[in-house]
Amino acid sequence: MSGGVRRKAKSLHVDYAFLFMKASGSQLRQITPLIESGAIRPVVDRVFPFASTNDALAYVESGHAKGKVVITLR
Numbered sequence: 001m002s003g004g005v006r007r008k009a010k011s012l013h014v015d016y017a018f019l020f021m022k023a024s025g026s027q028l029r030q031i032t033p034l035i036e037s038g039a040i041r042p043v044v045d046r047v048f049p050f051a052s053t054n055d056a057l058a059y060v061e062s063g064h065a066k067g068k069v070v071i072t073l074r
Contacts, residue, residue, distance in 0.1 A: 052071075
């Protein structure tokens with residue numbers, strides 16, 4: 001699944017590891033320090049207000065998102 005990325009990383013002499021995540025408090029506790037230190041930086045593509053949730057879902061389904069799509073509650 002990540003073969004292309006692994007090859008690209010190897011050609012650039014970059015370490016790469018693919019991480020499978022599930023809803024797990026243990027895993028979230030492990031990645032929290034990485035996020036807080038800036039080692040992992042999520043890419044936010046677009047932010048939608050809660051009232052536009054249907055638009056956000058349509059955007060994700062369109063396949064054009066190049067990062068996370070966020071729905072704000074406030």
